[in-house]
Amino acid sequence: MQETRKEFDGDVTLVVFPYVKASRMSPEATAQAIGLALQEACAEVQGFNVVKGFLNLTLSEATLQSTMDAICADAHWGITPVDTSLPAAMVEYSSPNTNKPLHLGHIRNNLLGYSVAQLIQATGKPVVQVQIINDRGVHICKSMYAWKMYGEGETPESSGLKGDHLVGKYYVRFDQQLKLEAEALIQGGMEADQAKKEAPCMKAVQQMLLDWEAGDPEVMELWKTMNAWVYEGFNATYQRLGVHFDKNYYESETYVLGKKDIEEGLSKNVFYRRDDGSVWIDLRPEGLDEKLVLRQDGTSVYMTQDIGTAIQRFADFSMDSLTYVVGNEQDYHFKVLFLILQKLGYTWASTLSHLSYGMVDLPSGRMKSREGTVVDADDLLDVMEATAKRLSEELGKVEGMDDTQRAALYRTLGHGALKYYILKVDPRKRMVFNPEESIDFNGHTGPFLQYTHARICSILRKAGEVGAWSWEDVRLAPKEKEVIKVLAKFPETVQKAADDQNPSDVANYLYDLAKTYNGFYQVHSVLNAETPHVAAFRVTLSRQVAGVLQRGLSLMGITAPEKM
RNA sequence: GGCCCCGUAGUUCAACGGAUAGAAUAGACGUUUCCUAAACGUUUGAUCCAGGUUCGAUUCCUGGCGGGGCUACCA
DSSP, X not given: OEEOOTTSSSSEEEEOGGGHHHHTSOHHHHHHHXXXXXXXXXXXXXXXXXXXXXXXXXXXXXXXXXXXXXXXXXXXXXXXXXXXXXXXXXXXXXXXXTTSOOBHHHHHHHHHHHHHHHHHHHBTOOEEEEEEEBOOSHHHHHHHHHHHXXXXXOOHHHHOOOHHHHHHHHHHHHHHHHHHHHHHHHHTTOOHHHHHHHSXXXXXXXXXXXXXXXXXXXXXHHHHHHHHHHHHHHHHHHHHHTOOOSEEEEHHHHTTTTHHHHHHHHHTTSSEEOTTSOEEEEOGGGTSOEEEEEOTTXXXXXXXXXXXXXXXXXXXXXXXXXXXXXXXXXXXXXXXXXXXXXXXXXXXXXXXXXXXXXXXXXXTEEOOTTTTOOOBHHHHHXXXXXXXXXXXXXXXXXXXXXXXXXXXXXXXXXXXXXHHHHHTSOTTSOEEOOTTTSOXXXXXXXXXXXXXXXXXXXXXXXXXXXXXXXXXXXXXXXXXXXXXXXXXXXXXXHHHHHHHTOHHHHHHHHHHHHHHHHHHHHHOOSTTOSSHXXXXXXXXXXXXXXXXXXXXXXXXXXXXXXXX
């Protein structure tokens, strides 16, 4: 069964080719026979037509009426209230390093993670949103070192820079210094790779990392200060994006986890120890490679931590699934991680999933920090808001609004455009982002959906209290039937999107809904309908569309404005 | 080298193995004494190549070609 395509008559279509063998008749005859039988047996089926092997069924008006009744009877059509007695689903996303600000890649990650969390919640399951913050390691030491050497005590307050941007500035500063020092060594005849390791600034950073691990008070102090700046900056951006986390995990706390699990795995013969003391797992029988899980000096690698952290999380929360929203360059890592946890015997290992999303590329290719082509998250949001401002003013949409309302609208529209632009694409595919011309406010865009919502709100305001109506007063026009049919699909769309962890299903559905509604709006007047009863019905229908748009957009973290 | 993704109008995206491959944008043309024209309508334009499986392939399989990623006792 599938929807009948627009160019044919009917509501649902059955493809009869698969039954031709059994019926021993031609496709047409088979379709005829099934159609007749269905018309006899089902009250819902009013009529049918056959085109080649396709049986197009027409539903009775009563069927559409009861569908509409069901939609109206449910104030949250499509959204299941959360049942807190169920085990939760954990979604991990964002997970930034603390050495530089968030960029466009993080935005895709955040929007996907947040949206998937909302989708799962909309199916009635509690959700725990978490991030793991990579707050330790060489990267942050580089920023710390450069700040110490060249910062002259600069702070977010003294510089007016957002904390994460300030720390990022010194990360870049370090890179410049390293290049300089390495260059000097290369001039002296050293290999490039070697030179980078031997550069004095890099040596200093390595020492700093050791000092950090030893708990050196001065280093710890600097580390805490600079990370605090970064968190302040991150939180500002998160707030702008509308995302939030129920719990933060910090690598500085989790990096010790996992070692004991490795020991345990050794005793179970899941892992083996090489002569040099390092610990490995052999995944060649599974078609993968041998993978290191503990260095010969006993320190952990990423895999070690991830093993330990996963185990910790299932101990921390009552939950029955864990989704990692991480870019597809880590496909191999997660394949290995999940396999290891399975081999360690954790029954929940089968509930782990990796939402592996594609890179966001620029027209020129991948973003490269070396070439300064990284699109900064805060800058991008600024640009979106500015664009919304310019367009709104040009179109004269903000007259009668005060400054606060205007600012709120620009944020709503600018962010809506960006979020929709990113979420309408299948997460698994890589996408191209063109800073100059990508984000539009016309056509298949967030603002288009927001506009449709605002226009309905305007009708609802003017309609005020509407009178009663009943089906005896209303005959459904084709455009109205189409709207009802699209509304009816919302719950299954949400469910499928949640199951597939794919917000683009909802994005594309909402576009279909808005498009269909606008087609109705164009040819039928709501407020000036033929009779007051029909007007009341159309107001009701419009209100349902606005409700689904609002709820659907909120699943993507997009606000539906009442005026624009 | 090995492994994993991806190739659809000029561009950005759609299409449980099903009908004449949909949108948007860009281009051309039209719609406003009428609920918001950020809208609606008409129009030009595409499945990388070669085989195979199937009643039927953009979709599944094989081989090319092209792009990206992973392949560190890095994260």
